[in-house]
Amino acid sequence: DTGVSQNPRHKITKRGQNVTFRCDPISEHNRLYWYRQTLGQGPEFLTYFQNEAQLEKSRLLSDRFSAERPKGSFSTLEIQRTEQGDSAMYLCASTGDSNQPQHFGDGTRLSIL
Amino acid sequence: AQTVTQSQPEMSVQEAETVTLSCTYDTSENNYYLFWYKQPPSRQMILVIRQEAYKQQNATENRFSVNFQKAAKSFSLKISDSQLGDTAMYFCAFMKPPSGTYKYIFGTGTRLKVLA
Numbered sequence: 133d134t135g136v137s138q139n140p141r142h143k144i145t146k147r148g149q150n151v152t153f154r155c156d157p158i159s160e161h162n163r164l165y166w167y168r169q170t171l172g173q174g175p176e177f178l179t180y181f182q183n184e185a186q187l188e189k190s191r192l193l194s195d196r197f198s199a200e201r202p203k204g205s206f207s208t209l210e211i212q213r214t215e216q217g218d219s220a221m222y223l224c225a226s227t228g229d230s231n232q233p234q235h236f237g238d239g240t241r242l243s244i245l
Numbered sequence: 246a247q248t249v250t251q252s253q254p255e256m257s258v259q260e261a262e263t264v265t266l267s268c269t270y271d272t273s274e275n276n277y278y279l280f281w282y283k284q285p286p287s288r289q290m291i292l293v294i295r296q297e298a299y300k301q302q303n304a305t306e307n308r309f310s311v312n313f314q315k316a317a318k319s320f321s322l323k324i325s326d327s328q329l330g331d332t333a334m335y336f337c338a339f340m341k342p343p344s345g346t347y348k349y350i351f352g353t354g355t356r357l358k359v360l361a
Contacts, residue, residue: 136289165348174249174336174351175290188346223290230347233280236290 134158136237138224144243145214152210153240157226164207165234166199168192169221178222181207211242219244247272249339251352258327259360265312266322266355268337274298278340279313279320280349285333293335296320327359 137156145151157164162183167175178197180188183204193199196215201207211218221241225234248271258264270279281293296304296313303311308328312321324331334356338349 163347165346167349167351172353174251174338174353175349176351177346177348180346180348188348227347230342231278233292233295234349235292236282238289 136224136226136235138222138237138240140240141238142241142243144245146245147216148213150210150212151214151242152208153222153224153242155207155209155224155226155237157206157224158228158235161226161228161235162204163227163230164201165225166207166209167223167225169223169239170219175223178209214242214244216244218242247274247339247341247350249337249350249352251337251355253355254353255356255358257358257360258324260327260329262327263323263325264327264357266324266335266337266357268320268322268352270318270320270337270339272318272339272341274341276342278342279311280338280340281309281311281320281322282336282338282351283331283333284336284354285330290336294322324357329359329361331357332359333357 164181166178169175181201196212199209221239223239224237227234277298279296282290284290294306308325334354337352
């Protein structure tokens with residue numbers, strides 16, 4: 133069990149640029165979640181994958197956001213035309229069983245200049 | 246919609262003392278799970294303890310225990326014999342199965358500082 137891995141740990145970019153984050157879940161976990169955590173707030177749900185299928189997207193996920201999980205393994209979260217309000221910590225979590233706790237990665241901290 | 250409220254933004258406790266963190270939630274569901282997660286500074290969030298709503302017995306994990314009051318919709322975390330390593334943000338989370346996604350709804354967190 134190597135844990136949930138997220139890359140990069142930090143991303144600084146100019147407003148208007150596109151960014152992509154990667155999440156590698158625990159290998160046997162088929163459920164994968166993305167959350168966003170802004171300063172002073174708890175994580176907020178963004179989207180959920182079961183294997184390769186994206187089964188739910190939050191209203192927080194505007195059309196500038198897209199997430200994929202090809203082959204049901206790693207996942208990517210892309211933000212197009214970044215805005216100041218996108219600055220946050222993006223957390224990935226995985227679990228193998230619906231009733232088991234989610235395991236979280238270290239997160240990717242995005243800063244928009 | 247479910248909501249989770251943590252009314253204590255910050256708390257501090259002396260090393261070896263006991264501290265209780267509060268969490269309340271709002272739901273019309275009868276079957277659900279509650280969690281406490283710990284997020285140390287610049288480190289990943291890890292599970293502290295979880296409680297299934299259908300279990301009346303309060304969950305315990307070593308120095309960590311909960312006081313689960315289902316009727317009052319309260320889920321507090323007690324940390325006994327506090328240690329410096331307990332310094333972290335603590336998040337209370339709610340999950341309702343079978344919701345399909347089993348996503349978590351988090352509170353805003355309590356920043357706990359353990360003082361030497």
